[in-house]
Amino acid sequence: MAYQTLTEFNATGMDGMLVYVSTVVPIFIPLVLFSFFTIITLATYFSQRRLTGRGNFFSSLSVAGFSTTILAFIMTLIPDLINTLTLVVTVSITIVAVIILLLTKGD
Amino acid sequence: MAGIKSLIISGLLVGLFIFAIISFGIRLTAENSVYNPLMENEAFNSSFGELETQLKDSKTTSEGQLTVQQETNPTTSSGDLLLTSTPSTLASFVSMFRNIYNLTFGLLESALGIPAVILYVITSILLISTILLVWRTIKAGS
Numbered sequence: 687m688a689y690q691t692l693t694e695f696n697a698t699g700m701d702g703m704l705v706y707v708s709t710v711v712p713i714f715i716p717l718v719l720f721s722f723f724t725i726i727t728l729a730t731y732f733s734q735r736r737l738t739g740r741g742n743f744f745s746s747l748s749v750a751g752f753s754t755t756i757l758a759f760i761m762t763l764i765p766d767l768i769n770t771l772t773l774v775v776t777v778s779i780t781i782v783a784v785i786i787l788l789l790t791k792g793d
Numbered sequence: 794m795a796g797i798k799s800l801i802i803s804g805l806l807v808g809l810f811i812f813a814i815i816s817f818g819i820r821l822t823a824e825n826s827v828y829n830p831l832m833e834n835e836a837f838n839s840s841f842g843e844l845e846t847q848l849k850d851s852k853t854t855s856e857g858q859l860t861v862q863q864e865t866n867p868t869t870s871s872g873d874l875l876l877t878s879t880p881s882t883l884a885s886f887v888s889m890f891r892n893i894y895n896l897t898f899g900l901l902e903s904a905l906g907i908p909a910v911i912l913y914v915i916t917s918i919l920l921i922s923t924i925l926l927v928w929r930t931i932k933a934g935s
Contacts, residue, residue: 752814759818763825770830777815777831781897784810788803 701764708767715761716772719754723779726750744787751780800926801886808848808889811896815841840895847889854886894919 695706708715727750734741758776761768815831822829832838894916902912 755814756817759821762818762822762829763827765827770833773830777818778897780814781807781811781893785807785893785897788807788810789800 701767705764705767712769715768716775719758719772719776722757723750723754726753744783744790747783748780748787751776751783755780804886804890804893805848805851807893808844811893812841812844812848840892840899844889844892844896847892851886851889 689710690706692703692706695702695709697703697706727746730749731741731743731746734746755776758768758773762773819829819832898912898915902909
């Protein structure tokens with residue numbers, strides 16, 4: 687089946703382009719969020735290691751979880767951009783990361 | 794794993810963080826008049842409300858536990874004091890941990906359609922670990 691073109695989708699503005707891509711490729715938004723989560727996790731972890739000599743992986747996971755959840759909530763402002771399943775998984779990952787961080791002994 | 798004191802404080806902080814981030818999402822969507830998929834979930838909605846109530850009542854609960862500890866007869870043996878007071882303090886905060894669990898696993902169950910038997914097994918493992926942790930803490934007297 688051929689992809690629906692942007693003209694057929696009748697999108698206007700930047701948000702319309704994002705909604706078009708997420709409609710045609712449903713895994714696009716989960717992949718964007720996963721990439722964002724991974725980049726933030728690794729960036730904060732290795733920056734901690736470079737600055738202090740050691741890093742706390744669970745704190746990096748929590749920071750990345752919070753950032754990704756905020757991004758996911760902002761995406762809910764555009765109708766049809768993000769689905770409920772993606773939002774629920776993002777929030778759950780953040781909650782689990784915070785629980786692990788606060789229930790394990792820090793450095 | 795931390796002791797009872799750290800466990801309760803961490804539990805309160807986890808509840809506060811979850812409350813903060815979900816409140817942000819709810820207010821963001823409410824003030825911009827857009828659809829919020831999370832609030833449509835009945836289990837999530839009720840668990841979130843109960844978590845808010847529990848956090849609001851945490852000061853009263855803590856004060857009640859302090860009164861119980863102060864009124865405990867100091868002439869009883871030290872082991873008896875430990876065995877009766879520690880589970881009593883923990884029991885006051887159990888509902889908060891239960892709401893955090895409901896928020897996380899209840900949401901995942903309804904969204905991902907995970908079979909109930911898998912969640913029951915995970916819950917059983919968590920419960921057994923918690924029981925052993927509480928028992929170890931009481932035995933150590935921390």
